[in-house]
Amino acid sequence: MTPLGWLGLDRARHRLVAGLSGHVLEVGTGTGLLLPSYPPSVSSTVAIDIDPDMLARARLRRPGVSLFQADVQQLPFPDGSFDAVVSCLVFCSVEQPARGLAEIHRVLRPGGQLRMLEHVRSPRPVLSRLQEGLDPLWCRLSGGCHLDRQTVPLVEASGFRIVQRARHLREAVEELVAVPV
Structure with a gap:
């Protein structure tokens, strides 16, 4: 991950949490x-x-920080518990991403924010086909990380409206x- 940090991933991570407040x-x-x-x-910060x-x-x-062993697909928190939920390079590995996003939707307070940083399927046809072809092998080698997830449509289909987006x-x-x- 260090080379990706040099290419801007570290700055993007810091932007992900900048300006957050509350729980x-x-x-x-x-x-x-x-x-x-x-x-x-x-x-307060809770991390799972x-x-x-x-x-x-x-x-x-x-x-x-309150740390819990838990799965995003079955969060152990009451409805409306958090002002914001942060996810950094996670949903590529979630077995049922729609279920995880539904759980995030459930635990967010009205007016809360989901902030995500994810690698996704490229909109560029050549790179997209390459990601699709490499995905089965990559997934096995990386412990379940998928190269070709279409995260934006998943987020929108899970009851969220994207208010800010940067590529x-x-x-990718x-x-x-x-x-x-």
Whole structure:
């Protein structure tokens, strides 16, 4: 991931959490790379991941964050619990992304935001075909990461309206802010 950070991924990660406030849920926190970047205006951060070893590493990055072993497809929180939900390079690996997005929709408060940074299927035909061809092998080698997810239509079909969108790395990475409709 380090070379992608040099190409702008680190800046995009920081933008993902800039300006957030209130009670925030980060899904798929992994080793917690994003946790130190949350601004002081965030009153509390809850982070989940399905991998307990990743959560142990995340705990070292920012003590005081509430960490839970959980799956985005079945969130253990009441409806309307969070002011914002953050997802950074997660939905490429979610088995049922529509179910995970429905859960995020459920736990967001009215007026809340979903902020996502995801690699996606390229709109460029040659790159899109390459992603599609490589996906089965890549998925096996990377622990379930899909190269060719069409995340934007999934987000919109899950009851969100995209209010901000930026594309990076030859349109293979999407940065989104969406609100429940």
